[in-house]
Amino acid sequence: NTFMPYEFSRACRRVSARLYNVIFSREIVYTVEEYEDTQHNDLYAAVELHLSDLAAATARRLRLTQHSKAASLTCSLAESEGLVDVFKGSKIHWDFSTIEQTQAISFSRETVPQTRRLLHMRIHRRDRAKVMSEYIPHVISNAKALESDRRERKLYTNAKSTGWWSYRKVWESIPFQHPSTFSTLALDPILKQKIIDDLTEFKNGEQFYKEAGRAWKRGYLLYGPPGTGKSSMIACMANLLEYDVYDLELTEVRSNADLRNLLLNIGNKAIVVIEDIDCTLNLSERREKRKKDESQAQPGRGSEDKDQDENNKLTMSGLLNFIDGLWSSCVSERIFVFTTNHIEKLDAALIRSGRMDMHIHLSFCGFEAFKVLAKNYLKLKDHALFEEVRAVMEEDGVCMTPADITEVLTRERRDAEQALICLIEGLKASKINKKVQEMSEQKSRQGKESLEEDEVTEEKKQIEPAATRSDESGKKVEAEGQASENGMPSTKEELHAQVKDP
Numbered sequence: 001n002t003f004m005p006y007e008f009s010r011a012c013r014r015v016s017a018r019l020y021n022v023i024f025s026r027e028i029v030y031t032v033e034e035y036e037d038t039q040h041n042d043l044y045a046a047v048e049l050h051l052s053d054l055a056a057a058t059a060r061r062l063r064l065t066q067h068s069k070a071a072s073l074t075c076s077l078a079e080s081e082g083l084v085d086v087f088k089g090s091k092i093h094w095d096f097s098t099i100e101q102t103q104a105i106s107f108s109r110e111t112v113p114q115t116r117r118l119l120h121m122r123i124h125r126r127d128r129a130k131v132m133s134e135y136i137p138h139v140i141s142n143a144k145a146l147e148s149d150r151r152e153r154k155l156y157t158n159a160k161s162t163g164w165w166s167y168r169k170v171w172e173s174i175p176f177q178h179p180s181t182f183s184t185l186a187l188d189p190i191l192k193q194k195i196i197d198d199l200t201e202f203k204n205g206e207q208f209y210k211e212a213g214r215a216w217k218r219g220y221l222l223y224g225p226p227g228t229g230k231s232s233m234i235a236c237m238a239n240l241l242e243y244d245v246y247d248l249e250l251t252e253v254r255s256n257a258d259l260r261n262l263l264l265n266i267g268n269k270a271i272v273v274i275e276d277i278d279c280t281l282n283l284s285e286r287r288e289k290r291k292k293d294e295s296q297a298q299p300g301r302g303s304e305d306k307d308q309d310e311n312n313k314l315t316m317s318g319l320l321n322f323i324d325g326l327w328s329s330c331v332s333e334r335i336f337v338f339t340t341n342h343i344e345k346l347d348a349a350l351i352r353s354g355r356m357d358m359h360i361h362l363s364f365c366g367f368e369a370f371k372v373l374a375k376n377y378l379k380l381k382d383h384a385l386f387e388e389v390r391a392v393m394e395e396d397g398v399c400m401t402p403a404d405i406t407e408v409l410t411r412e413r414r415d416a417e418q419a420l421i422c423l424i425e426g427l428k429a430s431k432i433n434k435k436v437q438e439m440s441e442q443k444s445r446q447g448k449e450s451l452e453e454d455e456v457t458e459e460k461k462q463i464e465p466a467a468t469r470s471d472e473s474g475k476k477v478e479a480e481g482q483a484s485e486n487g488m489p490s491t492k493e494e495l496h497a498q499v500k501d502p
């Protein structure tokens with residue numbers, strides 16, 4: 001410093017370093033800094049995540065981090081530590097370093113940390129093009145995949161919409177931790193495989209949907225009696241695809257605008273669920289009820305608000321647009337699942353292909369499905385009583401839902417044989433119950449018909465002269481006599497007695 005001014009020595013160093021690089025070194029060094037000005041550099045986070053596993057396996061000094069939202073730990077290189085990543089035959093050297101900043105001045109609201117973190121990538125000159133065009137995109141996509149694996153999945157439900165102030169937070173969430181997976185789901189193996197294949201194809205189908213010009217979304221309608229595993233299957237889907245679940249409670253949605261707002265706040269990689277759609281879909285009835293409630297609550301409100309009410313309603317077309325309108329295509333990788341116990345009650349427009357692409361019927365437990373339950377609940381792969389279970393299950397009229405069966409197996413799980421005996425008894429009883437139910441339904445149907453006949457006769461009585469009337473009533477008594485001679489039991493006890501002792 002005494003003999004050579006600082007500026008001159010710095011210029012000399014620069015020139016000599018450049019000359020050395022040009023003449024001798026074949027390396028190129030890229031630096032990825034955590035913050036560029038005050039902006040967080042996404043590439044830094046991607047590289048750190050990409051190198052995490054490699055660092056854990058090869059580096060000797062590491063930093064361990066647990067982010068509040070991440071499910072697992074992240075390993076990263078410690079100060080001055082390095083590693084070598086190999087990509088398509090090229091070696092990529094990564095080193096980590098930090099620079100202590102004496103002062104961090106920030107004019108924006110974001111604060112810049114005092115320590116600047118840097119990752120240096122050293123590559124051979126000949127690999128420059130390959131690294132830029134292939135390696136860096138590979139690092140980014142790998143980091144994305146890792147991030148979705150590691151992040152904690154959420155179960156969202158729509159908050160009650162009470163007015164404009166609730167727009168800011170339309171979904172409330174808790175961590176999604178349902179243990180149901182396709183290996184624990186009792187279902188016919190062929191159907192199960194078909195569903196898994198369909199879901200996997202959907203997840204990997206970004207290119208296909210783009211080329212076909214379709215929005216990257218798919219709809220599943222799950223229908224069947226209560227307790228056949230519809231809700232469980234949604235959990236299985238979420239666990240297989242690693243998507244968040246948005247459980248949409250339609251009864252809390254006031255208008256189409258609210259519904260659209262909810263839709264816009266759903267991220268990608270999401271399963272949007274509407275449970276028991278047949279119960280929540282009676283939109284017109286619900287609307288009337290709400291209007292009535294509101295007018296009761298505010299008696300001053302009169303017809304001048306009618307027009308406004310018309311605009312503030314949830315309609316079927318609003319729901320159809322929610323599923324496949326233009327707005328629904330804004331975010332990709334989304335699955336819609338509706339469940340119902342009564343598919344016949346649903347509007348054909350709602351369940352047409354394109355909205356509900358796959359209709360999945362979940363029904364009573366078959367033998368193959370039972371084997372899955374026996375394995376999960378009793379740890380049994382085979383047993384001497386299995387054949388008897390199969391025989392009873394295949395008998396006509398035997399029907400137990402997986403939920404009923406899991407109840408028996410849970411109760412008797414300490415003694416597997418006892419559990420199977422109870423199950424066989426339960427299956428046999430279900431047959432009797434079903435017959436009793438059918439017969440009582442038949443009887444109530446007949447009762448209704450005869451009531452209608454009575455009404456017709458009553459009307460006739462009023463029209464026809466008295467002489468004819470006596471004839472008709474005579475015939476009717478005769479007909480009733482025949483019905484009881486046919487042996488139709490009149491009380492429930494009689495029905496039971498007949499079924500047990502035919």
Ligand SMILES: Nc1ncnc2c1ncn2[C@@H]1O[C@H](COP(=O)(O)OP(=O)(O)OP(=O)(O)O)[C@@H](O)[C@H]1O
Nearest residue numbers: 184185186225226227228229230231232402403406
């Ligand atoms: N297919 C199945 N495999 C394994 N367990 C099942 C299955 N179906 C039902 N269960 C068990 O029964 C319970 C109830 O099932 P679930 O809630 O999935 O039925 P659901 O079809 O959604 O009924 P609902 O129509 O009443 O909503 C679950 O907690 C699960 O333990």
Ligand SMILES: [Mg+2]
Nearest residue numbers: 230231275339
């Ligand atoms: Mg359910």
